[in-house]
Amino acid sequence: MPEYQTPPISPMAIAFDAEKLTLSPEGPTLTRRMSDLEGLFRDHDAWSAAASGDDPIVYTVVSSPVPEVERELPQSITTIMPGDTAGELWMTKGHQHPDHQGEIYLALHGRGGLLMFDGERTEWLDMLPGTIGYIPPGWAHRSVNTGDEPYSFLAVYPGGAGHDYGWVLERGMGSRAFRAESGVDLRPYAE
Numbered sequence: 001m002p003e004y005q006t007p008p009i010s011p012m013a014i015a016f017d018a019e020k021l022t023l024s025p026e027g028p029t030l031t032r033r034m035s036d037l038e039g040l041f042r043d044h045d046a047w048s049a050a051a052s053g054d055d056p057i058v059y060t061v062v063s064s065p066v067p068e069v070e071r072e073l074p075q076s077i078t079t080i081m082p083g084d085t086a087g088e089l090w091m092t093k094g095h096q097h098p099d100h101q102g103e104i105y106l107a108l109h110g111r112g113g114l115l116m117f118d119g120e121r122t123e124w125l126d127m128l129p130g131t132i133g134y135i136p137p138g139w140a141h142r143s144v145n146t147g148d149e150p151y152s153f154l155a156v157y158p159g160g161a162g163h164d165y166g167w168v169l170e171r172g173m174g175s176r177a178f179r180a181e182s183g184v185d186l187r188p189y190a191e
């Protein structure tokens, strides 16, 4: 399996294919199945049935070889499959950066949304190919597939920012995104 490079990193060109959704040379690939998303969907029974059933892949993340270490600037392409669990649209786990630093997402394919929560305020950005979603420091972030085909985006982020998934389990994301006739129905997290 490809791995992150070991610092110090040399200047390098990375081939970015927005059609094939690849980065080359490639780094590690992450696959999140339904069973990896425990405690995140509102309907626990529906989640449990899906996780213990065919346990579908919900999203994948392919990375470049640039490592997740301080001062480096890694990149990755996330692809979220279309679907919903009891109406709640398939999504990433969502995380906060333990070291509050910004990040950008560039939508590449399909339709999606970027849900952000700073612990008090919630923001939602519609993400269509060509949209750059800016995530300011201190805002937890989750991506959602709002369409009926895979939704993909490129992320560029500070390598030392880290990923705190427990933050979301503890505090939620402010809102949840449900499938609606037109677009998305955002509902309060706890309802």
Ligand SMILES: [Fe+2]
Residues within 6 Å of the ligand: 095, 097, 103, 141, 157
């Ligand atoms: Fe992030």
